[in-house]
Structures are given as C-alpha cells and as structure tokens.
Amino acid sequence: MKIKAAEFVMSNSDVAKCPTARLPEYAFIGRSNVGKSSLINMLMQRKNLAKTSGRPGKTQLINHFLINKNWHLVDLPGYGYAKVSKKSKKTFQKFITEYFKNREQLVSAFVLVDCRHEPQTIDLEFMEWLGENQLPFAIIFTKADKLKPKALERNLKAYQEKMLESWVEMPQYFVTSSTHATGRDEVLNYIEQVNAA
Ligand code: GTP
C-alpha cells in the first residue's frame, strides 16, 4: 500500500467521542515504550505524526489518524507501566477496555511486543482477553534492530512455543524495526489485504 496521506484527527479518552465515520480501523497496543508511536511514524514515513519518547507513558489518549482518506490508524497508551499512578492506570485500563469492547469500526489490533524479551504475562493475558472477546489481532515484534539474527530467531521460536500452549496456532505476526523500516511493506500489505477482503 502506498501512503498518500496521513493526518491527525483527534485525541480523546472517551470511546463515545471517537470519529463516527465508519472507516476500517487498526489499533496499535502494547506495553509502554514498546515502540507503538515510533512504528506508526515508520509506517507512515513521518517523523512526528505520533509523539514518541524514551520515557514510558508518553501516549496517554486514544489518537486517531486518517490514512489515505479511507482508513483509521489508532495510537493507544501503553499498558503495564509501573510508574504511572494507580489512579491513572485504572483510567487507562478502563478506556482501553471500552475502546476495544465498543469500537465497531475496529478491524484488527496489532499487539506489539519487544522482540528482546521473553513472553510477558501481561501481553499473553491481553491477547487471551482479545481472543475471548472475539477481537482479531496480529502480533508485531518490535525493535528487531536490537538483536542479532540468531538471537531474534531464537526469541521468535520461544514466543511461538509459548503461544501454542494456549492457542491452536500462532497468530499472524510481523517483525519490525522503526529505525530500519523493517517490516513496513509486510504490515501495510496486510492492512491493504484485510481492507480489500
Ligand atoms: P508509550 O506511548 O509510552 O506507551 O510508548 P510507545 O510504545 O509509543 O513507544 P515509543 O514509540 O514512544 O518508543 C519508545 C522508545 O523506544 C523511544 O526511545 C524510541 O526511539 C525507541 N524505539 C521505538 N521503536 C524502536 C525500534 O524499532 N528500534 C530502536 N532501536 N528503538 C526504538
């Protein structure tokens, strides 16, 4: 897919106030600092479309972007960041849950996991929750530039083995690096194919 236009639409913490247009929507979710906003910028080839930071907890709202005038991409706050106060953590969780449960336009989520780490309970539980709620998702292993090919292969294999303990098959997955634009075509082609189906 060629990206001809990418524009910020709105930020909010209330799913009821999200754009009403019935356009196909794809949401990026995962732990704080995993690289959601960076990945969005890489996919869109824009440096600062989504705000990024070295400090976890940067994205705090539901952010809608309109792509090629015909689909929405959504940047969400990260989950599982210990330093966020308990109260704001609860607020996040609530609106993220409400977003996923109520957003009828959502076609697929992308659950981002850092390829360097072993499977984390919070991610596995989140994917199980998506599954229980019949919400389609694909996994994106981020920051691939930080591992040597052998180590990356080993980690992907371990992740698949872990997933197969609770899933009948490994969900669709991608490997990306926002600094090297790795995986860009694959993720965009997947969105294009799903949109066309
Ligand atoms: P929150 O909004 O806080 O939940 O974080 P996020 O998931 O949006 O992460 P963000 O994109 O802000 O990136 C976090 C940090 O990781 C930044 O310092 C990025 O520069 C770095 N980063 C993100 N993706 C990559 C990548 O593919 N490779 C490398 N080397 N660094 C990355």
Ligand code: MG
């Ligand atoms: Mg972010």
